[in-house]
Amino acid sequence: MALLAGATLACRADMGGEKTVVIAAGGDADAMIPMVGAQAQARAMTEIMFEKLADLGDSLNTVGDYGYVPRLATSWSWSGDSMAVTFALDPRATWHDGRPVRANDVVFAFQLATDPKVGAATGADLRGVVDSVTAPDSTHATAWFKARRPDQFHQLVYNLIPLPEHLLAAVNRDSLRVSSFAAQPVGNGPFKLAIRVPRERTEYVANDNFARGRPRLDRVIVTIHQGGPAAARAVIAGDADFVERLSPDDAAEVSKSPELRLIPAGSVEYGVVSFNFKRPKGSAPHPVFGDLRVRQAVTMAVDRATLVQSVYGSLGRVALGPFVRAQWSADTTLSQLPFDTAAAGAMLDSAGWRRGTGGMRARAGAPLRFVLAVAATNRERPRLAELMQQQLKQQGVDMQIQLLDGAAMQARLSAHDFDAAMFTWRTTPSPSGAQSAWGTVGYAPGSPYNAGGYSSAVFDANVDSALKERDRTRARAQFRVAYQAAITDAPAIWLYEPSVVAGAAARVSTGTLRQDAWWASLERWDVTGPPRRRAGTAPDSAPR
Amino acid sequence: MTSDAGRVQLTIPGALLAVLRPLGRAMLVALLVTSVSFVGLRLLPGDPFAPSPDDPPELAHARAQSRVQFGLDRPISVQYPALLGALARGDLGHSFATAQPVSGIVRSAITNTAILVAPALLIGLALGVALGTWQGAHAGSVRDKILGGATFGYLAVPEFLVALILGGLVAIRWKLLPATGMVGAEVATAPWLVRLPSIVEHAVLPVSVLAMSTACVVARHQRAAVIAAVGEGFVRGAGARGVPAHRILWVHVLRRTAGTICAMAGVLLPALVGGAALVERVFSWPGAGSALVTAVAARDYPVVQALVLMTAVAVALSASLAEAGAQRLAQGEALV
Numbered sequence: 001m002a003l004l005a006g007a008t009l010a011c012r013a014d015m016g017g018e019k020t021v022v023i024a025a026g027g028d029a030d031a032m033i034p035m036v037g038a039q040a041q042a043r044a045m046t047e048i049m050f051e052k053l054a055d056l057g058d059s060l061n062t063v064g065d066y067g068y069v070p071r072l073a074t075s076w077s078w079s080g081d082s083m084a085v086t087f088a089l090d091p092r093a094t095w096h097d098g099r100p101v102r103a104n105d106v107v108f109a110f111q112l113a114t115d116p117k118v119g120a121a122t123g124a125d126l127r128g129v130v131d132s133v134t135a136p137d138s139t140h141a142t143a144w145f146k147a148r149r150p151d152q153f154h155q156l157v158y159n160l161i162p163l164p165e166h167l168l169a170a171v172n173r174d175s176l177r178v179s180s181f182a183a184q185p186v187g188n189g190p191f192k193l194a195i196r197v198p199r200e201r202t203e204y205v206a207n208d209n210f211a212r213g214r215p216r217l218d219r220v221i222v223t224i225h226q227g228g229p230a231a232a233r234a235v236i237a238g239d240a241d242f243v244e245r246l247s248p249d250d251a252a253e254v255s256k257s258p259e260l261r262l263i264p265a266g267s268v269e270y271g272v273v274s275f276n277f278k279r280p281k282g283s284a285p286h287p288v289f290g291d292l293r294v295r296q297a298v299t300m301a302v303d304r305a306t307l308v309q310s311v312y313g314s315l316g317r318v319a320l321g322p323f324v325r326a327q328w329s330a331d332t333t334l335s336q337l338p339f340d341t342a343a344a345g346a347m348l349d350s351a352g353w354r355r356g357t358g359g360m361r362a363r364a365g366a367p368l369r370f371v372l373a374v375a376a377t378n379r380e381r382p383r384l385a386e387l388m389q390q391q392l393k394q395q396g397v398d399m400q401i402q403l404l405d406g407a408a409m410q411a412r413l414s415a416h417d418f419d420a421a422m423f424t425w426r427t428t429p430s431p432s433g434a435q436s437a438w439g440t441v442g443y444a445p446g447s448p449y450n451a452g453g454y455s456s457a458v459f460d461a462n463v464d465s466a467l468k469e470r471d472r473t474r475a476r477a478q479f480r481v482a483y484q485a486a487i488t489d490a491p492a493i494w495l496y497e498p499s500v501v502a503g504a505a506a507r508v509s510t511g512t513l514r515q516d517a518w519w520a521s522l523e524r525w526d527v528t529g530p531p532r533r534r535a536g537t538a539p540d541s542a543p544r
Numbered sequence: 545m546t547s548d549a550g551r552v553q554l555t556i557p558g559a560l561l562a563v564l565r566p567l568g569r570a571m572l573v574a575l576l577v578t579s580v581s582f583v584g585l586r587l588l589p590g591d592p593f594a595p596s597p598d599d600p601p602e603l604a605h606a607r608a609q610s611r612v613q614f615g616l617d618r619p620i621s622v623q624y625p626a627l628l629g630a631l632a633r634g635d636l637g638h639s640f641a642t643a644q645p646v647s648g649i650v651r652s653a654i655t656n657t658a659i660l661v662a663p664a665l666l667i668g669l670a671l672g673v674a675l676g677t678w679q680g681a682h683a684g685s686v687r688d689k690i691l692g693g694a695t696f697g698y699l700a701v702p703e704f705l706v707a708l709i710l711g712g713l714v715a716i717r718w719k720l721l722p723a724t725g726m727v728g729a730e731v732a733t734a735p736w737l738v739r740l741p742s743i744v745e746h747a748v749l750p751v752s753v754l755a756m757s758t759a760c761v762v763a764r765h766q767r768a769a770v771i772a773a774v775g776e777g778f779v780r781g782a783g784a785r786g787v788p789a790h791r792i793l794w795v796h797v798l799r800r801t802a803g804t805i806c807a808m809a810g811v812l813l814p815a816l817v818g819g820a821a822l823v824e825r826v827f828s829w830p831g832a833g834s835a836l837v838t839a840v841a842a843r844d845y846p847v848v849q850a851l852v853l854m855t856a857v858a859v860a861l862s863a864s865l866a867e868a869g870a871q872r873l874a875q876g877e878a879l880v
Binding site: 119 | 588589590591592594610613638639641642643644645648649652653711715716719722723724725726728729730732733825828830834835837838841842843
């Protein structure tokens with residue numbers, strides 16, 4: 001015991017004064033190379049180490065380059081016809097191995113991301129917008145666009161992250177994900193990878209040579225837990241300092257503790273109950289939801305405000321359509337299908353679904369019944385489904401609930417094998433995702449996008465035009481028409497838009513978190529308070 | 545090798561047989577669980593690389609690419625022999641979810657589970673034997689009845705619920721012990737001696753939950769074994785020879801029941817590993833159980849297959865060892 005105590009004290013002496021923040025994550029990254037990882041967690045864990053050329057501002061504007069913040073590039077200039085943009089790289093920027101960041105690294109990253117062998121998550125988007133990237137000299141990189149689009153700058157800088165050519169050029173692109181670089185990546189950002197134990201933890205240390213100045217934190221440790229609730233539990237118990245998202249129950253728990261605080265983190269996701277326009281796995285119209293009147297009636301029979309209030313409390317709002325409020329195209333003045341049980345009943349009557357014995361509706365002997373598949377990967381959706389079931393039962397609609405795990409839900413959506421499905425869409429700051437999520441172009445065998453098979457010429461044409469429109473006012477007007485069509489056609493019940501709150505130890509100063517990327521401001525985080533109660537044997541608290 | 549009337553008979557030395565038999569059994573178990581997990585995983589709805597509705601649409605292409613990279617586009621009739629061939633070469637492949645070598649993931653996860661299960665088994669056995677022996681010696685007393693009710697009651701409550709309640713009170717409300725993980729994040733990479741106190745601190749709650757249920761099961765069996773042994777002639781004989789009662793109970797009777805307990809350890813081990821899966825999840829302990837649950841949810845086939853395989857082989861070998869130990873104790877007892 002004396003030996004243990006001695007070792008502990010020695011370690012305290014070694015590590016004292018460090019500013020360390022422990023971040024509890026609900027899952028691990030699937031790859032530690034930017035653009036290669038397919039999961040959202042991979043973005044967070046790689047962008048801590050790798051810089052973009054420029055980054056979104058807090059306004060999340062994706063039209064033109066308004067609001068973008070210089071990062072690896074200190075400035076950029078457009079060609080006269082807006083078909084090319086040249087970035088001036090920060091001459092002080094270096095890779096973590098000390099080599100300077102050069103324009104060839106930008107060219108190389110583009111080639112790698114767009115190589116089909118790599119299967120980069122962002123490759124398809126880059127290929128769709130950017131023709132090529134060249135290096136006029138070692139500190140300037142020029143991107144040549146295929147066509148002028150309002151979000152061409154966003155698509156370029158959001159999806160292209162420079163990579164070290166000198167370390168990756170010789171790596172076989174077929175096996176990039178399992179290369180030694182993937183195990184110990186060398187980045188150029190404010191933090192360097194120190195130690196990584198997959199599925200357990202990843203440790204970063206401050207990059208003393210970071211071009212924009214050393215970050216305030218000395219160490220950032222990401223500990224991996226099995227799911228969001230377990231990660232939240234780690235923060236509540238004092239085992240970690242920060243969790244990016246809390247459930248309403250956990251948020252209530254955090255709010256009671258003087259050692260913890262809630263941080264509004266915004267959201268770029270919305271939840272829906274998607275209706276299938278066709279019979280499950282078939283091509284004939286769905287017997288219930290093939291009829292516009294039934295879709296509208298079911299939507300109007302659901303009191304969305306009460307549902308969201310009951311489950312999310314102040315941490316959720318009713319979704320308004322196929323977009324989120326954080327997107328610049330959002331329109332909160334759209335005309336919604338109201339909660340009106342009388343009108344809903346009349347519409348169901350007119351569609352032939354009349355009340356019978358027991359008050360349940362039927363048509364030609366067939367009950368008005370459908371199965372709602374629910375992605376039960378959080379605690380909120382099953383509760384929403386139960387409340388919705390009760391509300392619909394009062395209208396004579398027999399909704400049965402089927403809870404599925406994430407993989408099973410994906411399979412059902414991809415096979416278009418459902419009557420109705422409740423899930424969450426995670427979008428990006430750009431409204432372009434609505435095209436594949438709800439447009440005719442998204443509906444394809446084996447694809448979960450637009451799984452219900454909604455097809456509207458008005459929606460398709462206006463989204464397409466809006467995505468090509470360079471004038472933001474005109475684009476918003478076109479989006480408005482498209483969104484209104486989707487609300488009226490009721491391909492889904494636009495159910496909830498969670499207001500994500502993060503949980504943090506009071507001693508950690510994070511500033512404002514960007515709505516789509518909590519880690520964007522990590523270099524400015526600081527430790528300002530006393531030690532975490534469960535900081536192991538190495539106090540890390542002393543502010544410097 | 546011997547010849548008898550023209551027939552050739554292969555004689556295997558007993559000691560070698562004692563080694564070969566459990567190994568052969570373990571290999572059979574390995575083949576069986578590999579086949580069952582291979583088929584079972586592919587029968588589950590869901591695809592490891594199916595695009596998720598929670599992901600941005602642009603990820604669909606990447607997932608399709610990964611599917612081809614990992615060979616899931618090939619027919620099952622090609623995938624299965626390829627898997628067996630790879631396993632025969634000791635190649636467990638790479639994780640679909642993290643692209644890391646599965647061997648490292650499995651080694652770490654099973655080691656971490658062993659850190660929970662081994663002390664839980666030892667503590668549970670010791671506590672259960674002590675409790676059961678005392679109960680057997682005082683069978684029918686009020687205290688025996690109270691203890692019997694308590695052990696039965698404990699076993700009636702699901703382990704994960706006990707873990708949640710214990711964690712909620714001791715770790716979250718009173719903050720006496722850590723609630724999650726295996727080691728404090730700040731000291732996870734410190735020298736072993738510095739990490740050890742933190743690991744012990746983190747292990748207290750999960751080991752307690754597992755050890756308690758083991759102790760309850762063992763106590764009930766030990767009580768019955770002691771009651772049966774106390775009625776036997778050797779106990780009466782020892783009493784007649786003037787051997788003190790406590791020595792009869794804690795030496796002679798305990799020796800008589802040792803074989804039963806050793807065999808029970810072999811039976812308890814698989815149950816303990818199963819229970820650990822839930823307890824690990826509650827306490828975010830990075831062991832085989834929690835890794836398995838995560839891998840199944842992600843349809844991470846290589847990790848699931850390897851974990852099931854290695855856990856089954858480890859359990860089969862341990863059970864064989866326990867069985868052999870019980871037989872040896874029984875033989876020793878017969879010789880005495």
